[in-house]
Structure formats: C-alpha cells, structure tokens
Amino acid sequence: MDTVTDENAPVLLERDGGVAVVTLNRPDRRNALDARTKTALRRALEDAASDAGVRAVLLTGAGGAFCVGQDLAEHAAALRDDPEHAFDTVQDDYAPIVRLPATMGKPVVAAVAGTCVGAGLALALACDLRVFAEDAVLGTAFTGIGLTCDSGLSWTLPRAVGESRARELVLLGETFTAAEAVAWGVSGRVVPRQEVAAAGRALAARLAVGPTAAYAESKRLIADAWEQDLDTALASEARAQARLGLTTDHAGAVEAFLGKRRPVFEGR
Known part of the structure; x- marks a missing residue:
C-alpha cells in the first residue's frame, strides 16, 4: 500500500x-x-x-x-x-x-x-x-x-x-x-x-487485531442473508464455518480458551 x-x-x-x-x-x-x-x-x-x-x-x-x-x-x-x-x-x-x-x-x-x-x-x-x-x-x-x-x-x-x-x-x-x-x-x-x-x-x-477471516465471512453472510431463505442461510453458514475451522486463528483461539489464555489472532 x-x-x-x-x-x-x-x-x-x-x-x-x-x-x-x-x-x-x-x-x-x-x-x-x-x-x-x-x-x-x-x-x-x-x-x-x-x-x-x-x-x-x-x-x-x-x-x-x-x-x-x-x-x-x-x-x-x-x-x-x-x-x-x-x-x-x-x-x-x-x-x-x-x-x-x-x-x-x-x-x-x-x-x-x-x-x-x-x-x-x-x-x-x-x-x-x-x-x-x-x-x-x-x-x-x-x-x-x-x-x-x-x-x-x-x-x-x-x-x-x-x-x-x-x-x-x-x-x-x-x-x-x-x-x-x-x-x-x-x-x-x-x-x-x-x-x-x-x-x-x-x-x-x-x-x-481480531479474527480477520471471521470478519470477512461474517460480512458476506449478513449481506447475503437479505436475499436468502432460512435453509439457504443455514447452508451458507455451514460452509463458512467449515472454511474458518481450517484457519490458524480458530485453532489457536480454541487452545487459548482451553488454556485460559487470551487468544492472539494473526488474521489467517
């Protein structure tokens, strides 16, 4: 930039x-x-x-x-x-x-x-x-x-x-x-x-310093929801969660929660 x-x-x-x-x-x-x-x-x-x-x-x-x-x-x-x-x-x-x-x-x-x-x-x-x-x-x-x-x-x-x-x-x-x-x-x-x-x-x-990938998925889901029925929204959420489940941010945050630590998000 x-x-x-x-x-x-x-x-x-x-x-x-x-x-x-x-x-x-x-x-x-x-x-x-x-x-x-x-x-x-x-x-x-x-x-x-x-x-x-x-x-x-x-x-x-x-x-x-x-x-x-x-x-x-x-x-x-x-x-x-x-x-x-x-x-x-x-x-x-x-x-x-x-x-x-x-x-x-x-x-x-x-x-x-x-x-x-x-x-x-x-x-x-x-x-x-x-x-x-x-x-x-x-x-x-x-x-x-x-x-x-x-x-x-x-x-x-x-x-x-x-x-x-x-x-x-x-x-x-x-x-x-x-x-x-x-x-x-x-x-x-x-x-x-x-x-x-x-x-x-x-x-x-x-x-x-937050979970950038989760923010991106959330923005998309909220915008798309206006044009979708409930079943379509549920399916979109499932796909988004599956993608986020593979991120470093999610894995690290789960381990931090279990270890009673504050998570550190890297944006990936």
Whole structure:
C-alpha cells in the first residue's frame, strides 16, 4: 500500500499498524467529491482492500466535515457542457467506491464529524461501524436538488432505519443528528467532537487485531442473508464455518480458551 501524505492530495492514505487510515482531504470544500477526489478515494480503498497487512480500515474527513457528497460546482459545469453524460459518475465512480467498504474482506470504520450528507451519508452507511461526533449533521439531501438516491443509499438506509423512516428521510430531506440516527437503528457510537478521531482509530485498531477471516465471512453472510431463505442461510453458514475451522486463528483461539489464555489472532 502506497502511503499518501501530501497535504495537497484530495485523499490521504496512511498505515497505522494494521489499520489503513483513508482521509478525505478537501476541508475548504467540506470534502465534496469532485472527479479527482473520487478517483483518489477509489484507489485508496482498493489499495487498502488488497494489502494483506491491512486488517481494518478507518475512513474519515479532514477539517470540519466528513463529506457533503458530490461537488455541485463540478456537477453544474457537467450539466452545462454535456448533460447526457453528467450522471455517468453514478455508475462509473460512486458505485465502485461504495461497493469497496461494503464488500472488502476486512472491517471498515467511519469516523464522522461535521456534515455528512448525500453521497457522504451513503459512504458512511456502507462502512461496517461508525463513530459519530455528537454535533454531526446528517442528511440524505438528494431531493433538495431534485434528485433521488445514489451511492447505494436506497439499499443501505432502509436496512439501517427501516423502510418507513427511510422514506421520510429521503422524501423530506431534513437533516438529523447523530443521536437520532443511532436511536433509529444506525449502528454507531456518539462521542464528543474532540474525541471522534481517537475513538475511530481505537475501534479500527481493535478490529485490526481480531479474527480477520471471521470478519470477512461474517460480512458476506449478513449481506447475503437479505436475499436468502432460512435453509439457504443455514447452508451458507455451514460452509463458512467449515472454511474458518481450517484457519490458524480458530485453532489457536480454541487452545487459548482451553488454556485460559487470551487468544492472539494473526488474521489467517
């Protein structure tokens, strides 16, 4: 994994032990996603996903916001110049970006402070776990500019808060707080703003020393369960357990349990 620490880069990528920290880095634009940022974000997530030494990923934003979604100045220019192709980015950029945290075989944590709306909210919901600053402002935002959901929000939001609540949040487009989000079913921890970065890193670090293969199988099983009947899910679980039963992590953890020791997971 290539570290990116150039303060002018739209996305920063660093390694902190077994954690890859991916930081959206356009604080002057509240980390709005323009073409350059989307390309860099996709590359950073791909690098983190493919690096065997990375066992957890932390996604966050620089400055006072997580992400306000699409850069509307760039979008307005695309509408003026080539309206027929202005929305190619939805399939070409946003779909693969959101798919990466949702499907990579390692846990992904979002540390969310400030504004998190539109595709930014979708990106946070595509992660496995979230840490919210207590003053974070969340919202779907799309209908406010005459659009509907993209970046997987029509899939992730109903699963997080239920269909009725998702309809309300999308159709009304009103912002909501981190505390409300957690109360409605969005998994996450709410902490004081000054603690969100440290809390996000601590959670990612905890996951990075856990049973990586078990996390990967668990992510897949939970995602697939929405489309399966019970018998299919039971069969999928049996196959996953059989695969995990051959891992070093499982064998070592069983011996540690019997020996009354804390297990040490190697991620294999």
